[in-house]
Amino acid sequence: MNYKAILQYDGTRYRGWQVQGNTDNTIQGKIETLLTRMAGEPVEVNGSGRTDAGVHAAGQVISFRCQTDRTPEDICAYMNQYLPEDICVLSVEEAAPRFHARLNAVRKTYVYRIWNAPVRPVFERKYMTWIEQPLDVDAMRRAAELLCGTHDYRAFCSLKKFKKSTVRTVEEVNIEHLGKEIRISYTGDGFLYHMVRILTGTLVEVGEGARKPEDMSTILMSMDRANAGKLMPPEGLTLECVEYEDNLKK
Amino acid sequence: MNYKAILQYDGTRYRGWQVQGNTDNTIQGKIETLLTRMAGEPVEVNGSGRTDAGVHAAGQVISFRCQTDRTPEDICAYMNQYLPEDICVLSVEEAAPRFHARLNAVRKTYVYRIWNAPVRPVFERKYMTWIEQPLDVDAMRRAAELLCGTHDYRAFCSLKKFKKSTVRTVEEVNIEHLGKEIRISYTGDGFLYHMVRILTGTLVEVGEGARKPEDMSTILMSMDRANAGKLMPPEGLTLECVEYEDNLKK
Structure with missing residues (x-):
């Protein structure tokens, strides 16, 4: 069975x-x-x-x-x-x-959680990454929109040699600001090695004012990892859910 | 200073x-x-x-x-x-x-969190107590009302000898059902040793159907620990906030 x-x-x-x-x-x-x-x-x-x-x-x-x-x-x-x-x-x-x-997976959702407050999180410390400096969430949202779509995402991948296609479709990047938490949800058909953590690092740099939202398109097109943001630490990341075609559910 | x-x-x-x-x-x-x-x-x-x-x-x-x-x-x-x-x-x-x-504390709020679901909690395991059997939250709410007021709460205290008064005022016991979580908030002018955990244990026994809401008054009046419910484990309990008279805030 x-x-x-x-x-x-x-x-x-x-x-x-x-x-x-x-x-x-x-x-x-x-x-x-x-x-x-x-x-x-x-x-x-x-x-x-x-x-x-x-x-x-x-x-x-x-x-x-x-x-x-x-x-x-x-x-x-x-x-x-x-x-x-x-x-x-x-x-x-x-x-x-x-x-x-x-x-058979057709869609995955990852969530990256950031604790954006002057004092570090105590109860959520194992599930969020702490960033002390207030982030500009509106700018991050504008940048996130430009990261969606069907693109070659190799600029956001830690691998250096690619045997398989690095084209993926990111359907949605949703950013919620819930009190001290900034919660970024990524939904797409698949994600490259370290892709969610590098996308998040790039969005964080936008939120810090170190990059502009409109730079996202340039980074994507460059296909060069060196142009994207930092790799965020693993503890903020959670694989939220995985979806399958209906006829395979049973 | x-x-x-x-x-x-x-x-x-x-x-x-x-x-x-x-x-x-x-x-x-x-x-x-x-x-x-x-x-x-x-x-x-x-x-x-x-x-x-x-x-x-x-x-x-x-x-x-x-x-x-x-x-x-x-x-x-x-x-x-x-x-x-x-x-x-x-x-x-x-x-x-x-x-x-x-x-100078005039009011305290404690929260007891219960994970009420067939499968134990993974992410909240250090902050909630797991109860597999579905609890009757409405019955617990009826019982909670009877536990409020100004009473001698020694039936809900683990100490056996009392040097000081065991009369306290419990202003409110609020029970929220948030998905798999049952969250019980206790607000009052003070709480005896183990009082919140024994009150919770008694409410849980009401939720399990082992006690009736109207038994609460009898337990209170008996002033006998043996009549109250079990002592709940510590990990579900959090001291939420402490309030002071305004003129002492500064």
């Missing part, structure tokens, strides 16, 4: 989503170890995408195949019973035989 | 507010050590009240006397520079000579 599950995790103490060699301090590693123990046979887990070390997920989607007599609800309960307190499973359901969490 | 300051802290890794013997793992201990170092002479800090081990504060108020050439803003910046990431100072101001954070 093929399954789809939705996970949440606090990425603070992990080396990211993807299994890396022998070090098992990854979310994928934790999940695969657990499902392998449950099924009594090796289970491979596919995530909708990798999240970097320190990045969180409120709605990471995974798919995996395994043979078990348990119902999806039982699998979910089993996983939550043994997972550490910083990872949980929101739901498990049977999926169409060809469903694959990464290959 | 006499000062008033407002603090926030994540109480997770502390043994509570109050200095206890040699063990310095208390919030008061951290603050006194820091101010003593800053002033070059012993500084004694008075909090508006003790918070227990594991309890948080979003607006703990303190007062302290010290001689320094620094402005209140400089004291605030100095403290935030050296405090650990789970404690911060929101503000420091000069206070009236007779201002005392505990003796």
Whole structure:
């Protein structure tokens, strides 16, 4: 049977989503170890995408195949019973035989949270990046509009060599100012390596007055990483949700 | 000079507010050590009240006397520079000579947060108590009304011997249902030892159907701890704010 599950995790103490060699301090590693123990046979887990070390997920989607007599609800309960307190499973359901969490994802939303206040955050310190200087949110919104659309985003990617297309469609960049929090949501069909954190760093530099909103188009067209802003730290970033074509939901 | 300051802290890794013997793992201990170092002479800090081990504060108020050439803003910046990431100072101001954070407090608000959902909280796990079974919030609200007023609250106190009055005025118990969170705010002129956590435990038992709202009056009148509900764990509790008479604010 093929399954789809939705996970949440606090990425603070992990080396990211993807299994890396022998070090098992990854979310994928934790999940695969657990499902392998449950099924009594090796289970491979596919995530909708990798999240970097320190990045969180409120709605990471995974798919995996395994043979078990348990119902999806039982699998979910089993996983939550043994997972550490910083990872949980929101739901498990049977999926169409060809469903694959990464290959079939059509839309993802990431949220970058900034604590913009003179005093650092205490309760949200693991989920927000602190910026003391007041940011010009209106200027950031004007810049964000220019970053949307279908473009080659390689200027906003940390990789230096590209084997695959670096063209992506960013449908929306929404910036909310909620008290001391500035919350930037990015929705698109996919994001390059470090892309959300570099887009955010560039928007922050606009908010600081160091760049103008209209510079965004020039940066995009330059296709040169050196022209974009800084890479923001991972703790402010959360993978919010992943969407699939309706006919693959089940 | 006499000062008033407002603090926030994540109480997770502390043994509570109050200095206890040699063990310095208390919030008061951290603050006194820091101010003593800053002033070059012993500084004694008075909090508006003790918070227990594991309890948080979003607006703990303190007062302290010290001689320094620094402005209140400089004291605030100095403290935030050296405090650990789970404690911060929101503000420091000069206070009236007779201002005392505990003796002059006229109103306090505590918030108890419950995560009421089938799956445990990941991001809010250190600030909420998880209750899986759906609670009847309407019944809890009816019970909460009966707990307000001016009463002898010793049935809701963990102490067994009382030297001082156990009469308090609870002005309001407000229960909000915000998605998966049930947020109970208590406002009153003061609270006995463990009182907010026992009131919450009793309300939770009403929400579970194990007690009726109208039992609250009987419990209050019995003045017997054995008749009230369980003591809730500390991590769900936050001291939200402390109010003073206007003429003592400065």
